[in-house]
Amino acid sequence: xxxxxxxxxxxxxxxxxxxxxxxxxxxxxxxxxxxxxxxxxxxxxxxxxxxxxxxxxxxxxxxxxxxxxxxxxxxxxxxxxxxxxxxxxxxxxxxxxxxxxxxxxxxxxxxxxxxxxxxxxxxxxxxxxxxxxxxxxxxxxxxxxxxxxxxxxxxxxxxxxxxxxxxxxxxxxxxxxxxxxxxxxxxxxxxxxxxxxxxxxxxxxxxxxxxxxxxxxxxxxxxxxxxxxxxxxxxxxxxxxxxxxxxxxxxxxxxxxxxxxxxxxxxxxxxxxxxxxxxxxxxxxxxxxxxxxxxxxxxxxxxxxxxxxxxxxxxxxxxxxxxxxxxxxxxxxxxxxxxxxxxxxxxxxxxxxxxxxxxxxxxxxxxxxxxxxxxxxxxxxxxxxxxxxxxxxxxxxxxxxxxxxxxxxxxxxxxxxxxxxxxxxxxxxxxxxxxxxxxxxxxxxxxxxxxxxxxxxxxxxxxxxxxxxxxxxxxxxxxxxxxxxxxxxxxxxxx
Amino acid sequence: xxxxxxxxxxxxxxxxxxxxxxxxxxxxxxxxxxxxxxxxxxxxxxxxxxxxxxxxxxxxxxxxxxxxxxxxxxxxxxxxxxxxxxxxxxxxxxxxxxxxxxxxxxxxxxxxxxxxxxxxxxxxxxxxxxxxxxxxxxxxxxxxxxxxxxxxxxxxxxxxxxxxxxxxxxxxxxxxxxxxxxxxxxxxxxxxxxxxxxxxxxxxxxxxxxxxxxxxxxxxxxxxxxxxxxxxxxxxxxxxxxxxxxxxxxxxxxxxxxxxxxxxxxxxxxxxxxxxxxxxxxxxxxxxxxx
Numbered sequence: 001x002x003x004x005x006x007x008x009x010x011x012x013x014x015x016x017x018x019x020x021x022x023x024x025x026x027x028x029x030x031x032x033x034x035x036x037x038x039x040x041x042x043x044x045x046x047x048x049x050x051x052x053x054x055x056x057x058x059x060x061x062x063x064x065x066x067x068x069x070x071x072x073x074x075x076x077x078x079x080x081x082x083x084x085x086x087x088x089x090x091x092x093x094x095x096x097x098x099x100x101x102x103x104x105x106x107x108x109x110x111x112x113x114x115x116x117x118x119x120x121x122x123x124x125x126x127x128x129x130x131x132x133x134x135x136x137x138x139x140x141x142x143x144x145x146x147x148x149x150x151x152x153x154x155x156x157x158x159x160x161x162x163x164x165x166x167x168x169x170x171x172x173x174x175x176x177x178x179x180x181x182x183x184x185x186x187x188x189x190x191x192x193x194x195x196x197x198x199x200x201x202x203x204x205x206x207x208x209x210x211x212x213x214x215x216x217x218x219x220x221x222x223x224x225x226x227x228x229x230x231x232x233x234x235x236x237x238x239x240x241x242x243x244x245x246x247x248x249x250x251x252x253x254x255x256x257x258x259x260x261x262x263x264x265x266x267x268x269x270x271x272x273x274x275x276x277x278x279x280x281x282x283x284x285x286x287x288x289x290x291x292x293x294x295x296x297x298x299x300x301x302x303x304x305x306x307x308x309x310x311x312x313x314x315x316x317x318x319x320x321x322x323x324x325x326x327x328x329x330x331x332x333x334x335x336x337x338x339x340x341x342x343x344x345x346x347x348x349x350x351x352x353x354x355x356x357x358x359x360x361x362x363x364x365x366x367x368x369x370x371x372x373x374x375x376x377x378x379x380x381x382x383x384x385x386x387x388x389x390x391x392x393x394x395x396x397x398x399x400x401x402x403x404x405x406x407x408x409x410x411x412x413x414x415x416x417x418x419x420x421x422x423x424x425x426x427x428x429x430x431x432x433x434x435x436x437x438x439x440x441x442x443x444x445x446x447x448x449x450x451x452x453x454x455x456x457x458x459x460x461x462x463x464x465x466x467x468x469x470x471x472x473x474x475x476x477x478x479x480x481x482x483x484x485x486x487x488x489x490x491x492x493x494x495x
Numbered sequence: 496x497x498x499x500x501x502x503x504x505x506x507x508x509x510x511x512x513x514x515x516x517x518x519x520x521x522x523x524x525x526x527x528x529x530x531x532x533x534x535x536x537x538x539x540x541x542x543x544x545x546x547x548x549x550x551x552x553x554x555x556x557x558x559x560x561x562x563x564x565x566x567x568x569x570x571x572x573x574x575x576x577x578x579x580x581x582x583x584x585x586x587x588x589x590x591x592x593x594x595x596x597x598x599x600x601x602x603x604x605x606x607x608x609x610x611x612x613x614x615x616x617x618x619x620x621x622x623x624x625x626x627x628x629x630x631x632x633x634x635x636x637x638x639x640x641x642x643x644x645x646x647x648x649x650x651x652x653x654x655x656x657x658x659x660x661x662x663x664x665x666x667x668x669x670x671x672x673x674x675x676x677x678x679x680x681x682x683x684x685x686x687x688x689x690x691x692x693x694x695x696x697x698x699x700x701x702x703x704x705x706x707x708x709x710x711x712x713x714x715x716x717x718x719x720x721x722x723x724x725x726x727x728x729x730x731x732x733x734x735x736x737x738x739x740x741x742x743x744x745x746x747x748x749x750x751x752x753x754x755x756x757x758x759x760x761x762x763x764x765x766x767x768x769x770x771x772x773x774x775x776x777x778x779x780x781x782x783x784x785x786x
Contacts, residue, residue, distance in 0.1 A: 455687055
């Protein structure tokens, strides 16, 4: 089965990319079970000479009609989680729409795979990743074909891309095959790689400690991608959603570590991280040669080094890997990993990080990942505090703060954080994606880092004070955007 | 606006905006305090006015793009200024960034002579000005705003009409206040990364992927790492804006500790003689700040 990629002509802020599966001819068929549809829209339209692009879902029935009238056997499961095509002859089958960083988990012939779309920031180059728990395939330019020589990423025949109107049933006449009228970025590669080569690319048994706001969706993503995951959480009930989708359970970090090859931990603060790793019935007691520990918590450098010491003393490997990104990026597998520590462990867990995240960095010695995370969150905390000042000032001088949010989104300081948080802040709502107490913890640790290198950080210090005030008024568990309350004359006490 | 438009002030911003208008077929009569700065505009097809008054006399609409409140007031109120020939049927559009009081003063003077007034400060610096990608924050007379839109759409990518005079000025100051604080936070971060043994370029790469990614970090980051502070937006003007924003907060007893800290850093930078460099030169202040 061949997967190809076309780009929509019109440049929009978030271009759509249609991906097509080409039947390879000769009849037979294939079944695709879509494990997870979000956020991909799936519709199947078979056509050799012409196809119709529909708007999502409501028109799936129309697609069904169209396909049946063209003598194709085409079935979609009622809950739209699976589709199957039989007697699939050569042709172009529009299978779905992907946007940048979208992920599609599916199973083909029982094998779990992930389709992922990446582009360069200016959308000039785009490429598909096809991922399987045991291997990664990349279309050019990042072709990693050393494991699978049969995988070819080829730019083959070009098909003209006419403007696709994602309105109602725009019809495109699409001769097949044909001379290209315009060059479009077209990458095609075969998804039928040689899977008989089994490499130990992914560790078999994975442990996951800490199932809070972040840990739970991260572990879920691993499970959905087909990994073998054993979980633990201080409050056992938080494990239930994971258990219901196939996770195993052990009663202590020690037992999880002992029964797994790689153990991840996502704890709230340095104290918990150290306790889980080095404390009674902790990870270190279950570690040994051949195993690895990846601490994804955000801690200070000293705590990280302490944990590292304890882990390595058992003969195991250690990687600190704090993340940038909060609840939604965790759910969508869009985190950024800032790792440091054992390079070989980094290489081994790379595919796992790719399931949970959109990018990863290796920064050298233990301490560097922690420092990078703290620097990023220091800037973020200051930015949120400044943004709060602006929102409040604009309101008090008679402007509409929603207009301020819009003005900012048009200019040089436009950041996703502002567009995302601004509207709810204007309404004094702070749904928790990143708890305020954790932002303040990060600022405190960053100030400590700054002091250790003799650097004055007045803006971060001023911002930190605001978070402290917010905490003292009971806003610890609100989203960190609740810092705006600290600026108000009369703060709604939530004690 | 098929008629002749006046353009007063051909500095970093004014020149780029005027060139843009000329390239799009607008007829301009320009003026600048240092008349020689008009020469390049003449090459693009502009005529020259000897004084602001002469420009206003000739043109139905005149745009002003001056560097600060003093200059903005001067072109209006001084001898041979805008007021001498402003009258019914003529409009003055002040795109300078000033405080709300200055803007109100100018507005009153213009309208009391029968003229029409619009304040329209812009968000964006040199490159957006050159590329016609400014964000225009207009307030004042709605009818004049409608008439100015063709010119605004050439100079900018989006225009807002914010109501009565003063609102444009205030909105601009709030935006620049946040921008000044962000530049300081960014500088602190770059310096901390460097001192902690991290590669500052890696920090830029991480930031570019994060929820706090923004065009300013992307544009300014690399030259800052090279200690390159070629001015797109002079530091002294950024500090002026912080000061005006803090004054706005003062008037209304609004707490603004982060902005206050940022203003201190910009003041220090001016003290170090960095006022004419790009506002990102505040990075140097952060670098030097030993405990």
